[in-house]
Amino acid sequence: MQPAIVVDIHHTALQPTSVEYWETALTLGFPAALWRLPYQRDKHLIVSFDTVLPRVAVDLEELPAGFALSPFDNLNSDTETPAKTLFLRADIHARFSETGHLIAEKHDSQTSKFDQQITDFQRFLTQKNGATSPTVLPALTVLPDPDVQAQFERDVAEAIDALQRGEFRKVVLSRVKQVQFADVPNAVLLFDRLCEAYPTAFISAVSVPERGQIWISATPERLVSQDADGIFKTLSLAGTQSARHPDGTAKRAADALWSQKEIEEQALVSRYIIECFKKIRLREYLEEGPKTVVAGNLMHLGSHFTVDTQAVRYPQLGTVMLRLLHPTSAVCGMPRDRAFAFIEQHETYDREFYAGFLGPINIDAADSRPASHLFVHIRCMKLEGRTATLYAGAGLTEDSDPTREWLETEMKCQTLLSVISYQPTANS
Numbered sequence: 001m002q003p004a005i006v007v008d009i010h011h012t013a014l015q016p017t018s019v020e021y022w023e024t025a026l027t028l029g030f031p032a033a034l035w036r037l038p039y040q041r042d043k044h045l046i047v048s049f050d051t052v053l054p055r056v057a058v059d060l061e062e063l064p065a066g067f068a069l070s071p072f073d074n075l076n077s078d079t080e081t082p083a084k085t086l087f088l089r090a091d092i093h094a095r096f097s098e099t100g101h102l103i104a105e106k107h108d109s110q111t112s113k114f115d116q117q118i119t120d121f122q123r124f125l126t127q128k129n130g131a132t133s134p135t136v137l138p139a140l141t142v143l144p145d146p147d148v149q150a151q152f153e154r155d156v157a158e159a160i161d162a163l164q165r166g167e168f169r170k171v172v173l174s175r176v177k178q179v180q181f182a183d184v185p186n187a188v189l190l191f192d193r194l195c196e197a198y199p200t201a202f203i204s205a206v207s208v209p210e211r212g213q214i215w216i217s218a219t220p221e222r223l224v225s226q227d228a229d230g231i232f233k234t235l236s237l238a239g240t241q242s243a244r245h246p247d248g249t250a251k252r253a254a255d256a257l258w259s260q261k262e263i264e265e266q267a268l269v270s271r272y273i274i275e276c277f278k279k280i281r282l283r284e285y286l287e288e289g290p291k292t293v294v295a296g297n298l299m300h301l302g303s304h305f306t307v308d309t310q311a312v313r314y315p316q317l318g319t320v321m322l323r324l325l326h327p328t329s330a331v332c333g334m335p336r337d338r339a340f341a342f343i344e345q346h347e348t349y350d351r352e353f354y355a356g357f358l359g360p361i362n363i364d365a366a367d368s369r370p371a372s373h374l375f376v377h378i379r380c381m382k383l384e385g386r387t388a389t390l391y392a393g394a395g396l397t398e399d400s401d402p403t404r405e406w407l408e409t410e411m412k413c414q415t416l417l418s419v420i421s422y423q424p425t426a427n428s
Protein backbone atom coordinates (compact mmCIF):
# COMPACT_ATOMS: atom_id res chain seq x y z
CA MET A 1 0.00 0.00 0.00
CA GLN A 2 1.40 3.41 -0.94
CA PRO A 3 1.53 6.18 1.64
CA ALA A 4 -0.96 8.96 1.19
CA ILE A 5 0.09 12.57 1.39
CA VAL A 6 -1.81 15.30 3.11
CA VAL A 7 -2.69 18.04 0.70
CA ASP A 8 -2.92 21.64 1.68
CA ILE A 9 -6.55 22.43 2.33
CA HIS A 10 -8.03 25.43 0.62
CA HIS A 11 -6.91 28.94 1.30
CA THR A 12 -10.30 30.44 0.73
CA ALA A 13 -12.17 32.31 3.38
CA LEU A 14 -14.77 29.53 3.51
CA GLN A 15 -13.75 25.91 3.95
CA PRO A 16 -15.40 23.79 1.27
CA THR A 17 -18.24 21.58 2.42
CA SER A 18 -19.16 17.98 1.73
CA VAL A 19 -21.93 19.26 -0.59
CA GLU A 20 -19.38 21.17 -2.68
CA TYR A 21 -17.05 18.17 -2.93
CA TRP A 22 -19.94 15.89 -3.85
CA GLU A 23 -21.34 18.28 -6.46
CA THR A 24 -17.87 18.74 -7.97
CA ALA A 25 -17.44 14.95 -8.33
CA LEU A 26 -20.88 14.67 -9.94
CA THR A 27 -20.22 17.56 -12.34
CA LEU A 28 -16.96 15.95 -13.48
CA GLY A 29 -18.53 12.47 -13.74
CA PHE A 30 -16.28 10.98 -11.05
CA PRO A 31 -17.61 8.19 -8.77
CA ALA A 32 -17.84 9.28 -5.13
CA ALA A 33 -18.68 7.70 -1.78
CA LEU A 34 -19.75 9.62 1.30
CA TRP A 35 -20.15 7.82 4.63
CA ARG A 36 -20.34 8.11 8.40
CA LEU A 37 -19.50 5.18 10.66
CA PRO A 38 -21.85 4.16 13.51
CA TYR A 39 -21.46 6.26 16.70
CA GLN A 40 -19.05 8.67 14.94
CA ARG A 41 -19.45 12.28 13.98
CA ASP A 42 -16.87 12.80 11.23
CA LYS A 43 -18.02 12.22 7.68
CA HIS A 44 -15.74 10.91 4.96
CA LEU A 45 -15.84 11.35 1.23
CA ILE A 46 -13.71 9.73 -1.42
CA VAL A 47 -13.59 10.56 -5.08
CA SER A 48 -12.28 8.08 -7.64
CA PHE A 49 -10.94 9.19 -11.01
CA ASP A 50 -11.96 5.89 -12.65
CA THR A 51 -15.08 6.86 -14.57
CA VAL A 52 -15.64 3.12 -15.13
CA LEU A 53 -14.96 1.41 -11.82
CA PRO A 54 -12.73 -1.67 -11.59
CA ARG A 55 -14.42 -4.93 -10.50
CA VAL A 56 -12.38 -6.65 -7.81
CA ALA A 57 -12.40 -9.64 -5.48
CA VAL A 58 -12.08 -7.91 -2.12
CA ASP A 59 -8.73 -8.54 -0.46
CA LEU A 60 -8.30 -6.28 2.55
CA GLU A 61 -4.55 -7.00 2.58
CA GLU A 62 -3.99 -6.04 -1.03
CA LEU A 63 -6.39 -3.25 -1.87
CA PRO A 64 -5.33 0.38 -1.47
CA ALA A 65 -7.51 2.85 0.42
CA GLY A 66 -10.98 3.02 -1.11
CA PHE A 67 -14.62 2.07 -0.87
CA ALA A 68 -16.21 -1.25 -1.91
CA LEU A 69 -19.71 -1.68 -3.30
CA SER A 70 -20.70 -5.29 -3.92
CA PRO A 71 -23.85 -6.57 -5.61
CA PHE A 72 -25.95 -9.24 -3.88
CA ASP A 73 -25.12 -11.65 -6.72
CA ASN A 74 -21.46 -12.07 -5.77
CA LEU A 75 -21.23 -15.60 -4.44
CA ASN A 76 -17.96 -17.32 -3.83
CA SER A 77 -17.84 -20.83 -5.27
CA ASP A 78 -15.26 -23.50 -4.55
CA THR A 79 -13.69 -22.99 -7.94
CA GLU A 80 -13.68 -19.25 -8.41
CA THR A 81 -13.44 -16.05 -6.44
CA PRO A 82 -15.94 -13.64 -7.93
CA ALA A 83 -14.59 -10.28 -8.99
CA LYS A 84 -17.83 -8.33 -9.06
CA THR A 85 -17.26 -5.74 -6.32
CA LEU A 86 -17.02 -2.18 -7.59
CA PHE A 87 -14.01 -0.47 -6.08
CA LEU A 88 -13.71 3.30 -5.69
CA ARG A 89 -10.02 3.99 -5.13
CA ALA A 90 -9.50 6.96 -2.81
CA ASP A 91 -7.87 9.31 -5.32
CA ILE A 92 -9.16 12.07 -3.07
CA HIS A 93 -10.13 11.41 0.55
CA ALA A 94 -11.68 14.28 2.47
CA ARG A 95 -12.82 14.23 6.08
CA PHE A 96 -15.58 16.57 7.25
CA SER A 97 -16.98 17.63 10.60
CA GLU A 98 -20.53 16.76 11.65
CA THR A 99 -21.63 20.05 10.07
CA GLY A 100 -20.01 19.06 6.77
CA HIS A 101 -17.00 21.39 6.90
CA LEU A 102 -13.62 20.19 5.66
CA ILE A 103 -11.16 18.96 8.30
CA ALA A 104 -8.48 17.37 6.10
CA GLU A 105 -7.93 16.21 2.56
CA LYS A 106 -5.53 13.58 1.26
CA HIS A 107 -4.60 12.10 -2.02
CA ASP A 108 -2.44 9.15 -2.85
CA SER A 109 1.18 9.97 -3.63
CA GLN A 110 1.00 7.50 -6.53
CA THR A 111 -1.67 9.47 -8.30
CA SER A 112 0.69 11.96 -9.98
CA LYS A 113 -0.67 10.52 -13.24
CA PHE A 114 -3.92 12.16 -12.13
CA ASP A 115 -2.47 15.66 -11.77
CA GLN A 116 -4.85 16.95 -14.44
CA GLN A 117 -7.90 15.49 -12.68
CA ILE A 118 -6.80 16.97 -9.37
CA THR A 119 -6.29 20.37 -10.95
CA ASP A 120 -9.74 20.19 -12.60
CA PHE A 121 -11.29 19.06 -9.35
CA GLN A 122 -9.76 21.94 -7.38
CA ARG A 123 -10.83 24.45 -10.04
CA PHE A 124 -14.46 23.29 -10.02
CA LEU A 125 -14.45 23.08 -6.25
CA THR A 126 -13.29 26.69 -5.99
CA GLN A 127 -16.08 27.73 -8.35
CA LYS A 128 -18.64 25.99 -6.16
CA ASN A 129 -17.14 27.37 -2.96
CA GLY A 130 -19.51 29.57 -1.02
CA ALA A 131 -22.62 28.49 -2.94
CA THR A 132 -25.50 27.94 -0.56
CA SER A 133 -26.25 24.33 0.32
CA PRO A 134 -29.79 23.06 -0.17
CA THR A 135 -31.81 22.83 3.03
CA VAL A 136 -35.14 21.55 1.71
CA LEU A 137 -35.92 18.19 0.18
CA PRO A 138 -38.42 18.11 -2.67
CA ALA A 139 -41.82 16.60 -1.86
CA LEU A 140 -42.26 12.96 -2.81
CA THR A 141 -45.05 10.66 -3.90
CA VAL A 142 -45.14 6.91 -3.44
CA LEU A 143 -45.80 5.39 -6.88
CA PRO A 144 -48.82 3.06 -6.68
CA ASP A 145 -48.17 -0.62 -7.33
CA PRO A 146 -51.52 -2.34 -6.72
CA ASP A 147 -50.25 -5.92 -7.17
CA VAL A 148 -47.11 -5.80 -5.09
CA GLN A 149 -48.58 -6.94 -1.75
CA ALA A 150 -50.55 -9.85 -3.24
CA GLN A 151 -47.53 -10.96 -5.30
CA PHE A 152 -45.19 -10.78 -2.29
CA GLU A 153 -47.61 -12.72 -0.09
CA ARG A 154 -48.00 -15.39 -2.81
CA ASP A 155 -44.23 -15.77 -3.02
CA VAL A 156 -43.96 -15.95 0.77
CA ALA A 157 -46.66 -18.66 0.86
CA GLU A 158 -44.69 -20.64 -1.75
CA ALA A 159 -41.52 -20.21 0.28
CA ILE A 160 -43.31 -21.45 3.42
CA ASP A 161 -44.44 -24.58 1.50
CA ALA A 162 -40.86 -25.20 0.37
CA LEU A 163 -39.60 -24.61 3.94
CA GLN A 164 -42.18 -27.05 5.33
CA ARG A 165 -41.13 -29.64 2.72
CA GLY A 166 -37.60 -29.20 4.09
CA GLU A 167 -36.09 -27.79 0.86
CA PHE A 168 -34.24 -25.19 2.93
CA ARG A 169 -34.39 -23.81 6.47
CA LYS A 170 -34.56 -20.08 5.83
CA VAL A 171 -34.95 -17.74 2.86
CA VAL A 172 -35.07 -13.95 2.66
CA LEU A 173 -37.51 -12.59 0.08
CA SER A 174 -37.57 -8.92 -0.74
CA ARG A 175 -39.76 -6.38 -2.50
CA VAL A 176 -39.36 -2.85 -3.78
CA LYS A 177 -41.23 0.42 -3.30
CA GLN A 178 -40.81 3.27 -5.77
CA VAL A 179 -41.14 6.92 -4.94
CA GLN A 180 -40.91 10.00 -7.12
CA PHE A 181 -39.51 13.30 -5.90
CA ALA A 182 -40.94 16.54 -7.34
CA ASP A 183 -37.36 17.50 -8.25
CA VAL A 184 -33.96 15.75 -8.18
CA PRO A 185 -33.11 15.63 -4.46
CA ASN A 186 -29.68 16.57 -3.18
CA ALA A 187 -28.03 13.31 -2.10
CA VAL A 188 -25.90 15.01 0.56
CA LEU A 189 -28.97 16.51 2.16
CA LEU A 190 -30.61 13.05 2.24
CA PHE A 191 -27.38 11.66 3.70
CA ASP A 192 -27.17 14.41 6.35
CA ARG A 193 -30.80 13.84 7.38
CA LEU A 194 -30.10 10.12 7.81
CA CYS A 195 -26.95 10.88 9.84
CA GLU A 196 -29.01 12.99 12.22
CA ALA A 197 -31.84 10.46 12.51
CA TYR A 198 -29.72 7.32 12.96
CA PRO A 199 -26.54 7.92 14.98
CA THR A 200 -25.90 4.17 15.46
CA ALA A 201 -26.22 3.19 11.78
CA PHE A 202 -23.69 3.18 8.95
CA ILE A 203 -24.89 5.97 6.66
CA SER A 204 -23.69 6.24 3.08
CA ALA A 205 -24.31 7.76 -0.33
CA VAL A 206 -22.44 6.26 -3.29
CA SER A 207 -22.55 7.74 -6.77
CA VAL A 208 -21.90 5.33 -9.65
CA PRO A 209 -21.99 7.54 -12.78
CA GLU A 210 -21.51 4.61 -15.21
CA ARG A 211 -24.96 3.35 -14.09
CA GLY A 212 -26.54 6.77 -13.48
CA GLN A 213 -27.28 5.70 -9.89
CA ILE A 214 -26.76 6.98 -6.36
CA TRP A 215 -27.23 4.40 -3.59
CA ILE A 216 -28.21 5.75 -0.19
CA SER A 217 -28.45 3.68 2.98
CA ALA A 218 -28.73 3.60 6.76
CA THR A 219 -27.78 0.04 7.59
CA PRO A 220 -27.56 -1.41 11.11
CA GLU A 221 -25.72 -4.58 10.06
CA ARG A 222 -21.95 -4.90 10.21
CA LEU A 223 -20.66 -7.64 7.93
CA VAL A 224 -16.89 -7.54 8.50
CA SER A 225 -14.67 -5.01 10.24
CA GLN A 226 -10.99 -5.18 10.89
CA ASP A 227 -9.71 -2.18 12.78
CA ALA A 228 -6.26 -0.68 13.20
CA ASP A 229 -5.52 -3.02 16.17
CA GLY A 230 -6.50 -6.10 14.15
CA ILE A 231 -9.81 -6.59 15.94
CA PHE A 232 -12.22 -8.44 13.65
CA LYS A 233 -15.97 -8.04 14.17
CA THR A 234 -19.13 -9.36 12.62
CA LEU A 235 -22.79 -9.35 13.66
CA SER A 236 -25.68 -11.74 13.18
CA LEU A 237 -28.92 -9.79 12.91
CA ALA A 238 -32.48 -11.02 12.40
CA GLY A 239 -35.98 -10.81 13.85
CA THR A 240 -37.81 -7.52 13.52
CA GLN A 241 -40.27 -5.50 15.59
CA SER A 242 -41.18 -1.85 15.87
CA ALA A 243 -39.15 0.23 18.31
CA ARG A 244 -42.39 2.01 19.28
CA HIS A 245 -45.43 0.98 21.27
CA PRO A 246 -48.80 1.13 19.46
CA ASP A 247 -49.40 4.56 21.11
CA GLY A 248 -46.21 5.89 19.44
CA THR A 249 -44.03 6.06 22.57
CA ALA A 250 -40.52 4.62 22.39
CA LYS A 251 -40.09 1.02 23.55
CA ARG A 252 -37.14 0.18 25.82
CA ALA A 253 -34.87 -2.51 24.41
CA ALA A 254 -35.39 -4.43 27.66
CA ASP A 255 -39.15 -4.53 27.02
CA ALA A 256 -38.87 -6.23 23.61
CA LEU A 257 -40.39 -9.71 23.57
CA TRP A 258 -39.24 -12.16 20.92
CA SER A 259 -41.21 -15.10 19.55
CA GLN A 260 -39.78 -18.57 19.06
CA LYS A 261 -39.84 -17.97 15.27
CA GLU A 262 -37.69 -14.84 15.62
CA ILE A 263 -35.28 -16.48 18.05
CA GLU A 264 -34.80 -19.37 15.61
CA GLU A 265 -34.48 -17.05 12.63
CA GLN A 266 -31.63 -15.16 14.33
CA ALA A 267 -30.02 -18.35 15.61
CA LEU A 268 -29.74 -19.50 11.98
CA VAL A 269 -27.71 -16.39 11.13
CA SER A 270 -25.42 -17.02 14.12
CA ARG A 271 -25.07 -20.66 13.12
CA TYR A 272 -24.11 -19.60 9.60
CA ILE A 273 -21.32 -17.40 11.03
CA ILE A 274 -20.10 -20.16 13.36
CA GLU A 275 -20.03 -22.59 10.42
CA CYS A 276 -17.79 -20.15 8.57
CA PHE A 277 -15.42 -20.04 11.59
CA LYS A 278 -15.47 -23.84 11.65
CA LYS A 279 -14.53 -24.07 7.98
CA ILE A 280 -11.28 -22.24 8.78
CA ARG A 281 -10.87 -24.06 12.14
CA LEU A 282 -11.06 -20.87 14.17
CA ARG A 283 -12.25 -21.49 17.71
CA GLU A 284 -11.03 -18.38 19.52
CA TYR A 285 -13.98 -16.09 18.89
CA LEU A 286 -16.05 -14.20 21.42
CA GLU A 287 -19.83 -14.42 20.94
CA GLU A 288 -22.02 -11.91 22.79
CA GLY A 289 -25.77 -12.11 22.59
CA PRO A 290 -28.34 -12.49 21.30
CA LYS A 291 -29.64 -9.21 22.64
CA THR A 292 -32.04 -6.58 21.40
CA VAL A 293 -30.45 -4.10 19.01
CA VAL A 294 -32.26 -0.84 18.30
CA ALA A 295 -32.01 0.13 14.64
CA GLY A 296 -33.82 3.44 14.17
CA ASN A 297 -37.57 2.75 13.99
CA LEU A 298 -36.97 -1.00 14.46
CA MET A 299 -35.54 -3.53 16.85
CA HIS A 300 -33.71 -6.72 15.94
CA LEU A 301 -32.03 -9.57 17.74
CA GLY A 302 -28.26 -9.44 17.34
CA SER A 303 -25.17 -11.42 18.37
CA HIS A 304 -21.74 -9.81 18.18
CA PHE A 305 -18.69 -11.90 17.23
CA THR A 306 -15.17 -10.61 17.91
CA VAL A 307 -11.71 -12.05 17.15
CA ASP A 308 -8.31 -10.61 18.02
CA THR A 309 -6.54 -11.42 14.74
CA GLN A 310 -3.13 -10.62 16.23
CA ALA A 311 -3.60 -13.01 19.16
CA VAL A 312 -4.74 -15.81 16.84
CA ARG A 313 -2.11 -14.87 14.21
CA TYR A 314 -4.64 -14.61 11.44
CA PRO A 315 -4.17 -11.15 9.88
CA GLN A 316 -6.10 -12.14 6.74
CA LEU A 317 -9.21 -13.18 8.74
CA GLY A 318 -11.29 -10.23 7.49
CA THR A 319 -10.74 -11.16 3.83
CA VAL A 320 -11.31 -14.88 4.40
CA MET A 321 -14.48 -14.35 6.43
CA LEU A 322 -15.88 -11.82 3.97
CA ARG A 323 -15.63 -14.40 1.19
CA LEU A 324 -17.25 -17.06 3.34
CA LEU A 325 -19.96 -14.88 4.84
CA HIS A 326 -21.44 -13.02 1.89
CA PRO A 327 -24.39 -13.32 1.41
CA THR A 328 -25.26 -14.18 5.02
CA SER A 329 -28.56 -15.76 5.92
CA ALA A 330 -29.74 -12.31 7.07
CA VAL A 331 -30.25 -11.49 3.36
CA CYS A 332 -30.17 -14.86 1.54
CA GLY A 333 -30.92 -17.97 3.61
CA MET A 334 -29.80 -21.42 4.62
CA PRO A 335 -28.51 -23.51 2.97
CA ARG A 336 -27.19 -20.53 1.06
CA ASP A 337 -27.15 -21.85 -2.51
CA ARG A 338 -30.67 -23.31 -2.40
CA ALA A 339 -32.04 -20.12 -0.86
CA PHE A 340 -30.20 -18.07 -3.51
CA ALA A 341 -31.77 -20.15 -6.30
CA PHE A 342 -35.27 -19.66 -4.79
CA ILE A 343 -34.72 -15.88 -4.65
CA GLU A 344 -33.54 -15.84 -8.27
CA GLN A 345 -36.65 -17.75 -9.36
CA HIS A 346 -39.16 -15.66 -7.45
CA GLU A 347 -38.00 -12.06 -7.30
CA THR A 348 -38.86 -10.34 -10.58
CA TYR A 349 -36.14 -7.67 -10.38
CA ASP A 350 -32.38 -7.64 -9.99
CA ARG A 351 -31.40 -6.76 -6.40
CA GLU A 352 -28.28 -5.04 -7.82
CA PHE A 353 -26.49 -3.60 -4.76
CA TYR A 354 -29.32 -4.22 -2.28
CA ALA A 355 -28.29 -7.06 0.09
CA GLY A 356 -24.71 -6.77 -1.18
CA PHE A 357 -22.10 -5.17 1.03
CA LEU A 358 -20.37 -1.82 1.12
CA GLY A 359 -17.95 0.26 3.11
CA PRO A 360 -14.51 1.81 3.44
CA ILE A 361 -11.38 -0.31 2.99
CA ASN A 362 -8.02 0.63 4.46
CA ILE A 363 -9.17 4.11 5.31
CA ASP A 364 -7.38 5.97 8.08
CA ALA A 365 -9.27 6.03 11.33
CA ALA A 366 -9.03 8.95 13.74
CA ASP A 367 -5.70 7.59 15.00
CA SER A 368 -4.40 7.64 11.41
CA ARG A 369 -4.06 3.90 10.95
CA PRO A 370 -6.09 2.16 8.27
CA ALA A 371 -9.20 0.16 9.07
CA SER A 372 -11.89 -1.57 6.99
CA HIS A 373 -15.60 -1.54 7.81
CA LEU A 374 -17.98 -3.44 5.55
CA PHE A 375 -21.74 -3.48 6.13
CA VAL A 376 -24.63 -5.49 4.74
CA HIS A 377 -26.40 -3.22 2.29
CA ILE A 378 -29.94 -3.12 3.69
CA ARG A 379 -32.27 -0.19 4.53
CA CYS A 380 -31.16 1.28 1.24
CA MET A 381 -32.49 2.92 -1.89
CA LYS A 382 -31.34 3.51 -5.43
CA LEU A 383 -31.77 7.05 -6.69
CA GLU A 384 -32.02 7.59 -10.45
CA GLY A 385 -32.84 11.23 -11.16
CA ARG A 386 -36.14 11.95 -9.42
CA THR A 387 -37.04 8.29 -8.86
CA ALA A 388 -35.99 6.32 -5.81
CA THR A 389 -36.38 2.55 -5.42
CA LEU A 390 -36.47 1.35 -1.82
CA TYR A 391 -35.71 -2.30 -0.99
CA ALA A 392 -36.82 -4.37 1.97
CA GLY A 393 -36.61 -8.08 2.71
CA ALA A 394 -38.04 -10.45 5.30
CA GLY A 395 -36.41 -13.57 6.70
CA LEU A 396 -38.81 -16.52 6.30
CA THR A 397 -38.94 -19.76 8.22
CA GLU A 398 -41.58 -22.48 8.16
CA ASP A 399 -43.50 -20.58 10.87
CA SER A 400 -43.80 -17.34 8.90
CA ASP A 401 -47.11 -15.67 8.13
CA PRO A 402 -47.35 -13.90 4.70
CA THR A 403 -49.22 -10.79 5.86
CA ARG A 404 -46.96 -10.27 8.88
CA GLU A 405 -43.92 -10.56 6.64
CA TRP A 406 -45.41 -7.97 4.28
CA LEU A 407 -45.99 -5.58 7.20
CA GLU A 408 -42.41 -6.15 8.29
CA THR A 409 -41.13 -5.01 4.88
CA GLU A 410 -43.37 -1.93 5.15
CA MET A 411 -41.74 -1.07 8.49
CA LYS A 412 -38.30 -1.57 6.96
CA CYS A 413 -39.15 0.82 4.10
CA GLN A 414 -40.15 3.40 6.72
CA THR A 415 -36.56 3.59 8.01
CA LEU A 416 -35.64 5.67 4.94
CA LEU A 417 -39.09 6.87 3.94
CA SER A 418 -39.89 8.61 7.21
CA VAL A 419 -36.66 10.62 6.93
CA ILE A 420 -36.65 11.43 3.22
CA SER A 421 -40.30 12.49 3.21
CA TYR A 422 -40.00 14.68 6.29
CA GLN A 423 -40.85 18.29 5.54
CA PRO A 424 -40.00 20.62 8.43
CA THR A 425 -42.79 23.04 9.18
CA ALA A 426 -42.14 26.78 9.50
CA ASN A 427 -42.01 26.39 13.31
CA SER A 428 -39.73 23.34 13.54
Ligand SMILES: C=C(O[C@H]1C=CC=C(C(=O)O)[C@@H]1O)C(=O)O
Nearest residue numbers: 238239240330378392393394395
Ligand atom coordinates in the same frame (compact mmCIF):
# COMPACT_ATOMS: atom_id res chain seq x y z
C1 LIG B 1 -33.21 -8.17 4.79
C2 LIG B 1 -33.39 -7.13 5.59
O1 LIG B 1 -33.17 -7.21 6.95
C3 LIG B 1 -32.53 -8.33 7.52
C4 LIG B 1 -31.82 -7.88 8.73
C5 LIG B 1 -32.43 -7.85 9.96
C6 LIG B 1 -33.69 -8.46 10.14
C7 LIG B 1 -34.26 -9.17 9.13
C8 LIG B 1 -35.58 -9.85 9.34
O2 LIG B 1 -36.14 -9.76 10.44
O3 LIG B 1 -36.11 -10.43 8.40
C9 LIG B 1 -33.57 -9.41 7.82
O4 LIG B 1 -32.97 -10.66 7.88
C10 LIG B 1 -33.82 -5.83 5.08
O5 LIG B 1 -33.91 -4.88 5.86
O6 LIG B 1 -34.07 -5.71 3.86
